[in-house]
Amino acid sequence: MNEFDLAQLIAPALVWYDANKRILPWRGIRDPYRIWISEIMLQQTRVEAVKEYYARFTAACPDIAALAAIDDDALMKLWQGLGYYSRARNLKKAALVMMERYEGQMPHAYDEVASLPGIGAYTAGAICSIAYDLPVPAVDGNVLRILSRVRCDERDIIKEATKKAVRTELLAVMPMHRSGELNQAFMDIGATVCLPNGEPGCGECPWAVVCLAKKTGRISELPNRKKAKKRRIEERTIIVIRDGERVLLHKRPPKGLLAGLYEPLNIEGYKGEQETRDLVRSLGLDPLHIASLGEAKHIFSHIEWHMKGYAVRVADAADYADKDGYLLVEKQRIIEGFSIPSAYAAYMRDMR
Ligand code: SF4
Known part of the structure; x- marks a missing residue:
């Protein structure tokens, strides 16, 4: 110097x-x-x-x-x-x-x-x-x-x-x-x-x-800075499962990315409509209607999520309440009391 x-x-x-x-x-x-x-x-x-x-x-x-x-x-x-x-x-x-x-x-x-x-x-x-x-x-x-x-x-x-x-x-x-x-x-x-x-x-x-x-x-x-490491790109499928006015949310693990926050279903990889239906069925739910919510991107410091989303209306998700980290929540309660990360903003618009 x-x-x-x-x-x-x-x-x-x-x-x-x-x-x-x-x-x-x-x-x-x-x-x-x-x-x-x-x-x-x-x-x-x-x-x-x-x-x-x-x-x-x-x-x-x-x-x-x-x-x-x-x-x-x-x-x-x-x-x-x-x-x-x-x-x-x-x-x-x-x-x-x-x-x-x-x-x-x-x-x-x-x-x-x-x-x-x-x-x-x-x-x-x-x-x-x-x-x-x-x-x-x-x-x-x-x-x-x-x-x-x-x-x-x-x-x-x-x-x-x-x-x-x-x-x-x-x-x-x-x-x-x-x-x-x-x-x-x-x-x-x-x-x-x-x-x-x-x-x-x-x-x-x-x-x-x-x-x-x-x-x-x-x-x-100037300044001299070595190139930042490239972000890892992850493809995800986001599934917003609704049962009338209630939405199925999942609490993320206590450690790691977005730790402890609530989210809709977030699956690794891109899934098609049929795969999404099958996935919802495998959770013990009965999908009545599925609609694409389009694509969205969210950038974290080291990772980029490239997402495809679906809204799935199911017959009755009541069995899932408070089970395996899942919670069936009234839409109004989501608006008032649940913190859903902005990464999901594109898919949770009608909750706001
Ligand atoms: S410190 Fe920055 S703004 Fe100030 S003269 Fe130098 S280069 Fe210009």
Whole structure:
């Protein structure tokens, strides 16, 4: 790494932040609980989408005690649509730890915050700097990208070793005051100026005069990241089995993809109409009518589901209630209380 002095970025970033910061519902607060919730939501979701979820979540769970006490299904329902459900499960796990060890409060020491379930170095840095003004950095992909450009740093930003090294380098120059605002300035520069795709807005950038990538014309080459692994494609057949106004749902296993969430029947491979009828019969149900629901796709981080769907009306599915993880549920109850992953949105439209 070259000898670029990171300290020279701090004052311009803070001046820029004062004039250009984004107005967000979780900005300007020092409540570590709300900062935590917003940061976890923002990890995989766009800011605009998070605003609504954040308002709904913090109204339903206004503090750590309420989050620790929430019913698992209600928690999944609150999170429905945000994806990456393990984030929600870890929120509750961490809330339970805080109830047990920290009297229902977010701890103040960085190491204690970073040891909570679902809280890594980035989130701990954001919480401790914004809520407590601790001089710790919050290094995520955005920060790695903008610093790689400004310093012409060719280290692979996908590597954990690079992230760790950048965190150490930033830690050495963090100011004793306004560390939270500095971290938020980095976040905002990454989100609104030095953009990941397309042309960065160098004309608006507080670091334009010192930026080495700009000086040397290497912006488009940076950051250096090795190609992400290709996603595995899985073909699935989704079967929505209905018995009048009731729908047969299945609870997924407690571990793995979409753990513990309810879903319609989800079968490996593409099935034709006749195969689908036979399959429904093999469950002990009597299919009366079958209709195609078309094709849909859902993208997870490492897997893509390419789906074909069918709606099957059956004579009487009552025998299946509460059996082998299956549950026969009134349509209205699905609307009100069941969290069905957005992966199935194309096939559950008329439940909403
Ligand atoms: S000058 Fe341009 S490339 Fe350099 S950090 Fe700013 S926006 Fe990014």
